[in-house]
């Protein structure tokens with residue numbers, strides 16, 4: 001039995017989910033690196049509004065989880081070296097750091113590289129992606145209890161976006177406009193996306209209510225900040241609609257639990 005796998009950061013998991021999703025939706029052949037996902041593909045999978053032309057995309061991806069995923073793969077020697085799956089669009093080869101990170105030599109060890117990619121394609125990464133599904137950055141749990149949710153990776157923070165009937169109503173009422181920052185995320189022309197956040201969380205230990213006065217309509221970015229309690233809510237900055245009043249006590253509850 002090999003050593004337990006160490007936790008992967010949220011950024012790393014997001015990138016891992018994007019790689020796995022790519023391999024499931026494209027014909028990737030481990031012997032043909034031209035079929036592997038490019039830095040650009042992965043960056044766009046993670047950053048929906050990425051500019052059409054980008055410089056230093058490999059460098060940018062490092063900050064978006066590639067460094068974390070790389071370190072995690074080095075740390076956990078029993079895992080296939082999945083970072084070898086991302087290649088430069090021009091050279092069709094992994095980044096300069098890939099071979100040396102595993103004490104291998106560029107070109108000379110291409111057989112090893114392809115073999116690691118083959119293993120990565122066959123490997124079940126789902127336990128390490130946690131609750132993040134390949135096709136979505138988060139799981140949308142439809143009125144589930146905590147106990148009914150899929151097992152999570154021990155010790156990792158999992159985010160569950162609960163799409164209850166009332167949450168769906170709130171999102172529709174706000175037309176998917178974030179009540180915190182005003183962003184209306186357009187996934188594709190005419191298709192908008194938002195999430196509902198319970199200020200006093202549902203389930204243990206808070207047992208907040210699933211009612212309109214406890215729910216804000218937010219964009220995914222603001223939602224993460226709220227979930228991780230890194231931003232307090234200033235009541236007067238909250239975009240409100242007449243049909244949707246947020247109870248001050250739930251705002252206070254959130255603010256009390258902020259870092």
Ligand SMILES: [Zn+2]
Pocket residue numbers: 178179180181182183218219220221222223
């Ligand atoms: Zn927002």
